[in-house]
Amino acid sequence: MVSPFKVFPFLIYSFLVGNLITGCVSYRVIKAVEGRSVSNIFEEFRVGATTLKEALETLGAPDQVAELEGKDVLIYRRSLLSNSGLSFGIPLADIWGPSFDFSAYGELVRYDLVLLFFTPEGILSDIASEKGSRYPYLKTILSDKKGN
Amino acid sequence: MNRFREILFVLLLVFFLQSCAGWAKNKDYHPFDASGLDKLIPGKSTAAQVTEILGAPSEIVKLSNGNAYIYRRSLSKGTGLWLLIVSFGNYDVHYDQIVIFLDKKNIMTHHGVTLDAHKATYGLPF
Numbered sequence: 001m002v003s004p005f006k007v008f009p010f011l012i013y014s015f016l017v018g019n020l021i022t023g024c025v026s027y028r029v030i031k032a033v034e035g036r037s038v039s040n041i042f043e044e045f046r047v048g049a050t051t052l053k054e055a056l057e058t059l060g061a062p063d064q065v066a067e068l069e070g071k072d073v074l075i076y077r078r079s080l081l082s083n084s085g086l087s088f089g090i091p092l093a094d095i096w097g098p099s100f101d102f103s104a105y106g107e108l109v110r111y112d113l114v115l116l117f118f119t120p121e122g123i124l125s126d127i128a129s130e131k132g133s134r135y136p137y138l139k140t141i142l143s144d145k146k147g148n
Numbered sequence: 149m150n151r152f153r154e155i156l157f158v159l160l161l162v163f164f165l166q167s168c169a170g171w172a173k174n175k176d177y178h179p180f181d182a183s184g185l186d187k188l189i190p191g192k193s194t195a196a197q198v199t200e201i202l203g204a205p206s207e208i209v210k211l212s213n214g215n216a217y218i219y220r221r222s223l224s225k226g227t228g229l230w231l232l233i234v235s236f237g238n239y240d241v242h243y244d245q246i247v248i249f250l251d252k253k254n255i256m257t258h259h260g261v262t263l264d265a266h267k268a269t270y271g272l273p274f
Binding site for chain 2: 010024025026027028029030031032033034035036052053056057059060061062063065066067070071072074081082083120122
């Protein structure tokens with residue numbers, strides 16, 4: 001009987017190598033974005049002067065509304081999820097039992113936030129903002145700083 | 149040289165035969181019509197008129213000087229690509245939102261509108 005390795009050598013070897021690699025190494029990159037980015041409000045908005053009407057006309061509907069100690073808070077939020085994973089393994093479990101396997105995964109969710117505080121009369125009384133997306137993925141996820 | 153090309157061709161063939169791609173679309177749907185806002189007048193329209201035109205809100209929030217009716221729907225689009233040993237995924241979510249501010253007498257004072265759901269796109273994560 002003629003060996004299939006002699007008839008279709010490239011196909012057979014490539015198939016075997018392809019399947020072996022598939023089981024050995026994998027890398028994945030996932031990104032999820034929710035919401036929209038908010039423009040730089042510090043140039044347009046002034047505490048004590050900007051009204052609720054102006055804020056709504058400029059930024060549109062907030063993602064969240066809340067009352068906090070007698071003030072109304074408009075929250076604009078955008079989230080950015082980044083996920084990556086790398087794994088190595090030798091798929092010989094059926095032959096040898098447990099075998100070499102290594103994997104590393106990381107997931108980071110960053111937020112761009114703008115909080116606008118309004119008095120009951122509808123005048124801007126405070127602004128708080130954070131642009132989490134400016135932090136680079138790898139540097140942030142590998143950081144060992146407290147609170148990070 | 150020909151042998152190298154043959155090997156390369158077969159490897160590429162295997163690479164693409166073992167690849168796949170997928171798309172997904174999700175809607176969190178609420179049938180409000182933003183064009184109805186033209187019929188609502190700040191300082192005059194009541195909460196009853198708001199719900200008559202826009203329907204039941206997705207959420208009601210108590211505020212310092214009244215309430216806010218929030219209307220929200222979302223559109224999400226996901227893309228996945230698997231290439232033998234590398235896989236990519238991307239998920240994009242955008243919202244249509246209307247927030248109606250009502251005073252303690254249930255009169256509409258302000259409103260905010262964002263119609264961004266159509267901006268959700270398919271794509272790769274870079």
